[in-house]
Amino acid sequence: MALIELDLTAQPEPSPRRSIPPAYRYRLPGLALAAVLLLALGGAAPAGPTVWRYLGAVPAVESGGAQSRLAGDRVYTMTVLGAERSATAWQVGDPPRKLWSVTYPARRTTPDDVGFGGADAHPAGDQVLFTDGPATTAVDARSGHVLWRSPVTVGALPGNRNGLSITQVFRPGTVYDQASGDPGLLYFSSTGEPHTEPPVRTEVHGVDLRTGADRWTVALPGSVNVLPAPGNDPAVLVVASDRLDRIDGNTGAITRSVALPKIGKVGPTGGELAGGMLVVRYGAYGAAGQEVGYAPDTLEKRWQRAVPEVLLDPPGCAGVLCAGPRTNLEVLDPATGRTAWHAPATVDLTVQSGYVVEVDIDSGNPVRLVDPATGATRVDLAGWFGGITDDVELPLVVRRALDAGRSAFGVVSGGRVQLLGASAGPVSDCTAGARYVMCRGNEGLQFWRYRAQ
Known part of the structure; x- marks a missing residue:
């Protein structure tokens, strides 16, 4: 079988999405029901009747490829x-x-195509970017109205005027014959071709x-990592x-550049953003190596540290x-x-709204929110x-089960979980934004407005 290497090429994607289950229709009619919920929720802070309001539902599309995305005060199905x-x-x-x-053409796939996930929607100013795999x-x-299409992923940069896409040019005759099953490293294009x-x-x-x-194009030799810079500047x-x-997203001009010398005989193998720092990796991931931290705005080198070998079950x-x-799981400054x-x-x-979230590896449930500098609860x-x-960047909305498939909801506010309300029936696949909660229920996709106090 072939060994697949995750090379330096990385596609711009939106911040990772965390979705978990449910909600339906619920209004807080009086103090008696609020008291029952408060007892059921084991110490969550009480909330007034205006913090949770059922708005209604839209029909849920029942198909194998159905997806939905709550974005601000809109939802896209x-x-x-x-x-x-x-x-x-x-x-x-x-x-x-x-x-x-x-409607627009769906991505055509074969059994040998690399999986890129399903469809999604990403609002970007006056546009909505619908992705279907890499397209x-x-x-x-x-x-x-459809404005344009691209066979590769286009991600919006801050300001929503310009986007970012990446393509690779390979030597002719290097496409992998998937029917052969030949072993060896594989390198994938932006469309998933090995x-x-x-x-x-x-x-x-x-x-x-x-x-x-295209407003601008910068061509670089070989394989690279491309990352949207943190902050409000494109x-x-x-x-x-x-x-x-560091490249100006409006003009394509290289505004800063620093050399990445080898450490010993090893050169850089990749980079990622973590904790607001650009971390460049030396040596294969999982093997012992080195990491170097750079400030993403100035590209100033801040530190260098040895990385231990972690071949199995990395955190x-x-x-x-x-x-x-x-x-020996260390959280670094x-x-x-x-x-x-x-x-x-x-x-x-x-991470969530300035906290570090500890998530149980067996259940997938959040355990606690901790101070990122000290680890204190x-x-x-x-x-x-x-x-x-x-x-x-938003406050964390959490959910827990009640009887008959119903769910209760709370939001982290003021250093505690504030009780919001509950669904009137069974719900699943919930997500929350700044003002709304959306869940799949018996009536379709159901919505509530919430307010943190």
Whole structure:
């Protein structure tokens, strides 16, 4: 069988999404029911009757490729209709209402194609970027008219004027014969085509989100990591085998560049953003090596540290700078690269609204919210079995089971879990934004407005 290497090429994607189950229809009619819920929720802070309001439902599309995305005060539903995708925009309100529908060609796949996930929607200013695997279709957010299509992923940069896409150029004759099953390293293009050699060059494109035309292109030799820079300025970070560049997202100009010398005989093999720092890796992932931290705005080198070998069961640290193994899980200070505190061996780590979230590796339930600098408990999440907030910058909305399939909801506010309300019936596949909760229930996709106090 073939050994697949995750090379330096990385596609721009939205921040990882955390979805977990349910909700339905519920209004707090009086103090008696509020008291019952408070007892059921084991110490969550009480809330007034205005913090939770059922708005209504929209029909849920029942198909194998159905997806939905809550984004601000809109929800987008997507499904496959033969050779086409169908996407519908709904305004979340009291009641929710349909805005428009659009169809566009679905990505054609074969059993040998690399999986890129299902359909999704990413609002970007006046446009909505619908992704179907690696392909992107841009739609006017007001009218639903298709503006342009791309065979590769296009991600929006801050400001929503320009997007970012990546393509690779391979030497002819290097496409991998999947029927052969020959062993060896594989390198994948932006469309998922496997090759037996790394690309000759990688092209980074700045894309006009209104027209889909390239505003600029920067060609770099070989394989690279491309990362949207943190912050409000449209900028791109590129980790190559010999240097680190910061590119202006509006013009394509290289505004900063630093050399990445070898450490011993080993050069850079990849890079990622963690804890607000750009971390460049030397040596194969999982093997012993070195990591070097750079400030993503100035590209100033801040620290260098040895990395231990972790071949089996490495800890999951999404957005958190950490070092394994699990039996000695260290959370590092991004500014210095030194150990700040130790996390339990039974958790993975992620971030949410300024906290580090410890997530139980067996159940997937959030355990507690901790101070990112010290590891001290800030909010105990015992009894809540799901965090459903989409955006890592927003307060965490949590869920727990009640009787008859119903669910109760709370939001982390003021250093505690504030009780919001509950569903009137069984629900699943819940997600939350800044003001709304959406769940799949008996009536379709159901919506509540919530308010943290």
